[in-house]
Amino acid sequence: MAARTGGGGSLQVKVVLLGEGCVGKTSIVLRYVQNQFNDKHIQTLQASFLQKNLTINRRRLCLNIWDTAGQERYHALGPIYYRDSHAAIVVYDITDEDSFTKAKNWVRELRKMLGDSCVLVIVGNKSDLEKNKVIQEKDAQEYAASVGAKHFYTSAKQNKGIEEMFLDLSKRLLEKEGNNSNPSSTNPSSTRRPGGITVTDDSIRTDRPSGGGGGGGGGCCG
Amino acid sequence: MEVSEISFLRNKVVEPEVFVIEGKSFLEKMRHTSCFDLVRRIKAFINAFTEMEGKHNPDQFSSKLQGFLDEINLVIQDHSQWRDEDEVGIKKAMEALERYLLTRLYSTAFYLPTSTDAEDDESFYYRVRLLQFLQPDHLDLPKRKYNQIAFEMAAQEFSRLEEDLLKSPREKLACIINAVKIVINLLKYSTSDGGTGADDFLPYIIYLILLTSPKHIHSNLRYIRRFRRPTSMTSEEAYYLTQVESGVMFISTLDHTSLSITEEEFKRGMSEAEDKIKNGRDVPRRFSKEQGGWERLLVDLAATNPSFKERDEVLSPLQEEEKELDESKGPRLPTINDSIGFPQSENFEDEEEREGEEEEEEEEVKEMVDTATSDKMEGSSISRGQLLMATISDCLLPKLLQKKFEDMTVSELKELHNCYKTLGSRLEGLKEERPS
Secondary structure, eight states: OOOEEOGGGOEEEEEEEEEOTTSOHHHHHHHHHHOOOOSSSOOOOBOSEEEEEEEETTEEEEEEEEEOOOSGGGGGGHHHHHTTOSEEEEEEETTOHHHHHHHHHHHHHHHHHHTTOSEEEEEEEOGGGGGGOOSOHHHHHHHHHHTTOEEEEOBTTTTBSHHHHHHHHHHHHHHHHTTOSOBOOOOTTOEEETTTEEEEEOOOOSOOOOGGGOOOSOSTTO | OOHHHHHHHTTTOOOTTHHHHHTHHHHHHHTSGGGHHHHHHHHHHHHHHHHTTTTSOHHHHHHHHHHHHHHHHHHHHTOGGGTTOOHHHHHHHHHHHHHHHHHHHHHHHTTOTTSSHHHHHHHHHHHHHHGGGOOGGGGTOOGGGOOHHHHHHHHHHHHGGGOTTOOSHHHHHHHHHHHHHHHHHHHHHHOOSSOBOHHHHHHHHHHHHHHHOOSSHHHHHHHHHHHSOGGGSOHHHHHHHHHHHHHHHHHHHOOGGGTTSOHHHHHHHHHHHHHHHHTTOOOOOSOOTTTOHHHHHHHHHHHTOGGGTTHHHHHHHHHHHHHHHHHSOSSOOOOOOTTSOOOOGGGOGGGGGGHHHHHHHHHHHHHHHHHHHHTTTSTTSSOHHHHHHHHIIIIIHHHHHHOOGGGOOHHHHHHHHHHHHHHHHHHHHHHHHSOO
């Protein structure tokens, strides 16, 4: 499915988030969207659906991040969520071999259903627990390459690798969509990031009122 | 639970009734002579769509409607009546058109005879009744995050999906989103350990579906997928719709291995329910709109209060009225509303050669506009549910939830009595406003 351009020329993309129960996929997204890590006593959020607006090289992008339930009992429901995804982030825990096996299952299913149309990222989370690592980097990298995915290490706890991972994902999405979206005007508060790319973190809205389609397209991600 | 907490639970809940009001300006614009051709096309489409009945598969119905909406979207963008409208204005017009069309085409589009909707609904409803023995624990719902009142409130919103009064896909979707929002609000309110991801969230949705025990879940979900314009759905709405779809799928396929329950316990629960159903002793749905907890709370209380003796007299006509509306197929009969100007026949000069038809058409255009504007604007502009809800959250709940009657002080009872009086007078007022 081609990403559509929403209100204000922002490219709407659907990113599905997969991974076993305790690998920390929700923490990664919360860290990215809200810069929060749930160590303790942080304001609670509904984090199963989150949005992030970005401007990369004057092109606006809205990531609609769909979390999925990772418990084994819900595994068969996955395909309902993959439908029409533009990108998928498959997360495993570097200290848990089983979670890596499960990640491979998801990747296989995704490729089967969506072919190569989906931008794929494999994420080894909990990189702060390096000493307990059981999945070797070489294996993970090789596996990712073999399925046409990129591999990243992240630590939601230390906020490491997350920005980079999402940035790379977004850039690949924009490349894929070619010139479908309208470039927006330069935002003066843009910051330069490594790689010469201008990235602006647009309004952060996770709590957009939208009940029942009542929103009249007022939000950036309308 | 305090009043503030109750209103917190209803945060971001949008009553589907607002869509009627939103669509008014579209229908008013359609009255202009420049829209005559547009109205003609819409009517021709309605006829063509109705004639497809029984002959085409669901995908064909869906693409027929979506294709027409896309077509009209282009027409409207260049039309003089919408020239000054921005993107949002066009979007609203398209929403109004979608709502109008599907309200009109409901009897054809809902429950397509060429689909398996009816069978699937029936088998799901049977299954959900078999599974009524399941408790929050079986789905690993943490007790401290479970709240009966919140769930009943959510179930009430969810079950509105099945009201025939709400006919358009957008309204039906709104019922689902509203129910989900209440669950989200509950989780926000009761979680103190960080964000709630889908791992935590999906089991609540599954439990909500079990609690609501919908009779027509497949037909409703598919109706939304087939006829809601995909570009009108936000990603967030699509996400919650998907959550509900996956919850339905989970319930349809689950066995003891997908729950925290022993095989024996699961089998026993299922066979007991099966026996009950076989012997004609229906397994009660734990929540039902008709006599469900949320409204029942109020009715039970009212029954104990002498000042509310006449409640049946007040409530019954409202219930009857709702029933009538539920039973009526297609949009309600038009209400003649002369206060809104309608083009006179001389405005349709180009139609001279078809005079007879023209008059008929004009009537139909008028009917189209009137039907759509009057639909629900009057009879149920405040539904009984809304009224009760408002009253409960205004004044009754803190008492309901914190104390039993026996434990209340005199002043608390007095206050509660005043609440009843308020409710009584609101119902009376409502009764007087209506033609009998």
